[in-house]
Amino acid sequence: xxxxxxxxxxxxxxxxxxxxxxxxxVVDHIELRSGGKxxxxxxxxxxxxxxxxxxxxxxxxxxxAYVIAWLEHEAKxxxxxxxxxxxx
Numbered sequence: 001x002x003x004x005x006x007x008x009x010x011x012x013x014x015x016x017x018x019x020x021x022x023x024x025x026v027v028d029h030i031e032l033r034s035g036g037k038x039x040x041x042x043x044x045x046x047x048x049x050x051x052x053x054x055x056x057x058x059x060x061x062x063x064x065a066y067v068i069a070w071l072e073h074e075a076k077x078x079x080x081x082x083x084x085x086x087x088x
Contacts (some may be wrong), residue, residue, distance in 0.1 A: 006064045008070050008088035013038055019063035021054070028052045041062065 006017040014035035024027040030050045037046035060066035074080065 003065060006062075006067075008064050008068065010040075010068060011075075013040065015040070015067065015071075017063050017067050019057060021057065023051070026054060028054050028057045030057065030063065030067065041071055041078055041080040 001023070003018050003020040004021065006013050008017065015033075016033045018031040018033075018086055020029040028051070030048075030052060032040065032043065032048045032050075034040050034043075034046035039046060040048070042048050043051075060069060062071045071086045
């Protein structure tokens with residue numbers, strides 16, 4: 001399948017989503033990249049690659065809806081917020 005690219009803004013942060021349904025004919029694949037390599041609740045580096053059971057993303061309403069729900073869930077579970085404290 002051909003990868004789809006989506007750009008979203010989540011809590012003021014730019015996030016690029018690359019979604020490949022049924023990669024290798026078996027699983028869905030999601031890649032996240034945040035603008036400026038900004039940490040997200042699911043990645044400290046601003047990049048995340050995740051394989052998911054095929055059909056899960058479609059059931060969630062598509063790649064953007066899936067990622068937003070995933071980020072919100074992880075933010076709630078970890079108490080994450082986008083404010084980064086500086087040591088200097």
